[in-house]
Amino acid sequence: MSNTGFIPYGRQSISDDDIAAVVQALKSDFLTQGPRVTEFEDAIADKVGARYAVAANSATSALHLACLALGVTAGDRVWTSPNTFIASANCARYCGADVDFVDVDPQTYNLCPRQLANKLKQAKSQNTLPKVVIPVHFAGQSCDMQAIHQLSKEYGFAIIEDASHAIGAGYQGQPVGNGRFSDICVFSFHPVKIITSGEGGMAVTNHDALASHMRTHAQQGTTKSPEELSQNPGDWYYEQHTLGFNYRMTELQAALGLSQLSRLDEFIEQRHAQFMRYQALLKDFPITLPFQAEDSYSALHLFPILLPKSSKDARKSVFDILRQAGIGTQVHYIPVHTQPYYQALGFAKGDYPVAEDYYARTLSLPLFSELSEAQQNRVALLLKHALITSRVMSA
Numbered sequence: 136m137s138n139t140g141f142i143p144y145g146r147q148s149i150s151d152d153d154i155a156a157v158v159q160a161l162k163s164d165f166l167t168q169g170p171r172v173t174e175f176e177d178a179i180a181d182k183v184g185a186r187y188a189v190a191a192n193s194a195t196s197a198l199h200l201a202c203l204a205l206g207v208t209a210g211d212r213v214w215t216s217p218n219t220f221i222a223s224a225n226c227a228r229y230c231g232a233d234v235d236f237v238d239v240d241p242q243t244y245n246l247c248p249r250q251l252a253n254k255l256k257q258a259k260s261q262n263t264l265p266k267v268v269i270p271v272h273f274a275g276q277s278c279d280m281q282a283i284h285q286l287s288k289e290y291g292f293a294i295i296e297d298a299s300h301a302i303g304a305g306y307q308g309q310p311v312g313n314g315r316f317s318d319i320c321v322f323s324f325h326p327v328k329i330i331t332s333g334e335g336g337m338a339v340t341n342h343d344a345l346a347s348h349m350r351t352h353a354q355q356g357t358t359k360s361p362e363e364l365s366q367n368p369g370d371w372y373y374e375q376h377t378l379g380f381n382y383r384m385t386e387l388q389a390a391l392g393l394s395q396l397s398r399l400d401e402f403i404e405q406r407h408a409q410f411m412r413y414q415a416l417l418k419d420f421p422i423t424l425p426f427q428a429e430d431s432y433s434a435l436h437l438f439p440i441l442l443p444k445s446s447k448d449a450r451k452s453v454f455d456i457l458r459q460a461g462i463g464t465q466v467h468y469i470p471v472h473t474q475p476y477y478q479a480l481g482f483a484k485g486d487y488p489v490a491e492d493y494y495a496r497t498l499s500l501p502l503f504s505e506l507s508e509a510q511q512n513r514v515a516l517l518l519k520h521a522l523i524t525s526r527v528m529s530a
């Protein structure tokens with residue numbers, strides 16, 4: 136933890152072992168395309184119980200690769216949650232598809248399966264069914280994947296889980312990413328997420344064809360696999376079969392990611408201990424704490440609190456007071472459809488009222504593995520002060 140006194144909402148934890156692992160990669164023969172990337176892929180696949188893993192230079196790239204592998208193209212429809220980072224929607228736009236949103240559940244703030252069912256029913260009658268639905272495991276808690284999967288069978292769409300917040304999370308006693316209820320699952324290793332590789336992401340799947348499609352498209356559309364080549368004149372030879380991208384992960388990123396992966400369970404246990412401390416510290420505050428579903432083991436990427444409906448206008452004041460006091464609170468998320476880019480595509484404020492009401496009242500408190508008890512006490516004390524000053528609670 137830096138000694139500036141500022142407490143960010145999220146922060147990486149880098150150990151001496153993490154540093155040594157990166158230094159070792161730097162001194163090795165490969166800075167990119169070496170053994171560590173494959174080792175990291177295998178380790179993630181093993182950890183989450185998936186057959187294949189494809190590393191990428193970000194989760195955004197991995198989401199794009201996932202959409203491409205599922206054949207998303209111009210004229211297709213892709214649906215996601217409005218309560219997410221823009222990347223969950225942008226990945227479909229990269230493929231030329233039309234994006235639409237499904238409002239969130241008022242308890243979990245995850246994509247709501249009941250709203251999804253209603254929207255699908257209507258879309259079927261209008262012949263506008265989606266090709267892919269991208270549920271986002273908000274704050275690290277899995278969506279109701281069983282219900283969403285059931286609907287995918289009924290209406291024939293594919294599923295990409297945006298599990299950027301949820302590496303190490305569980306759902307119905309099984310790891311998020313094992314592919315039981317989806318085609319592809321994507322993780323992010325950005326520094327604010329659960330584990331980091333600097334920048335980086337990973338797509339996991341149980342389908343051989345999807346994995347090799349993603350792998351090919353992450354390296355300019357090329358392959359060296361003997362069974363895929365039209366001729367094989369020698370070891371220098373590769374073929375470009377399609378137009379791909381340079382979405383590769385480096386050895387340095389993989390070295391850091393691998394080292395961090397060995398600390399994943401510990402990180403999540405620390406987050407759960409902090410979650411319980413916040414529950415105790417904030418139990419008498421007039422705010423809603425994050426709901427934890429019984430069939431879910433959240434990775435607890437975020438700790439979003441909710442101000443009461445009557446105090447909606449106080450959010451800016453609470454935010455400003457906390458920021459000025461050195462508490463790096465943040466707001467997750469500005470509903471994607473209200474971004475000017477999406478409004479220019481025809482969306483408007485008011486389209487997804489549950490996500491918009493949530494956005495108006497939410498604040499994420501600091502939550503990261505190295506957050507100390509003293510820092511949590513300080514967050515609680517300053518939050519109380521901010522709530523009183525903003526007239527959300529009385530002194």
Ligand SMILES: *Cc1c(COP(=O)(O)O)cnc(C)c1O
Pocket residue numbers: 193194195196219220222223271297299300323324325334335336
């Ligand atoms: C962070 C994040 C992404 C993008 O991850 P990058 O690795 O930064 O590209 C996508 N979706 C969600 C929900 C995220 O939080």
